[in-house]
Amino acid sequence: MLSFCDEYGVIKLPSGGTLHYFVKYRLAEDGLNEVMMLLGEKILKLSQIKEAKIDYIPLEASRYDNYADYNVHYKCKMDKAHITMVGTYPVFMTYTNGVSSDSPELIKHIEALKKMNADIDFTLLMVDMIHFKTMQIFGIIWKQNQLLHIHQMLF
Secondary structure (H helix, E strand, O other), X not given: OOOOEOOOXXXXXXXXXXXXXXXXXXXXXXXXXXXXXXXXXXXXXXXOOOEEEEEEEEEEOOOOXXXXXXXXXXXXXXXXXXXXXXXXXXXXXXXXXXXXXXXXXXXXXXXXXXXXOOOOOEEEEEHHHOOHHHHHHHOOEXXXXXXXXXXXXXX
């Protein structure tokens, strides 16, 4: 039986190098995305929460990263992690450069929630995550406190 425990019941963790090799070369990007989708689907299935939140988190780039974009708002070279949360659990993430538009990521996150068969009543977004064209496509309605409400029809 597959197990992470040794014969004494102690959990053995792989080294960072071994884990890096496994993720980068064995799973690769497609495999890691599939694992992420399976975990997100399981979280959604077990969760009683019917509210999703989609936002991005700035990730300051390493000073050695010559390709990272400078973001004038945050005043640093950075990338972005766009994350869909259900309660406090992340169920989907995309990664972009530091000055990319957030709207294309919204569509990917909605499609991922559909693929995971999410039973979500509503999704909250920050206003800068969306532009007028995306609002027209999805029939989005404005709400107070700079949040948007996406109708159940999307899911």
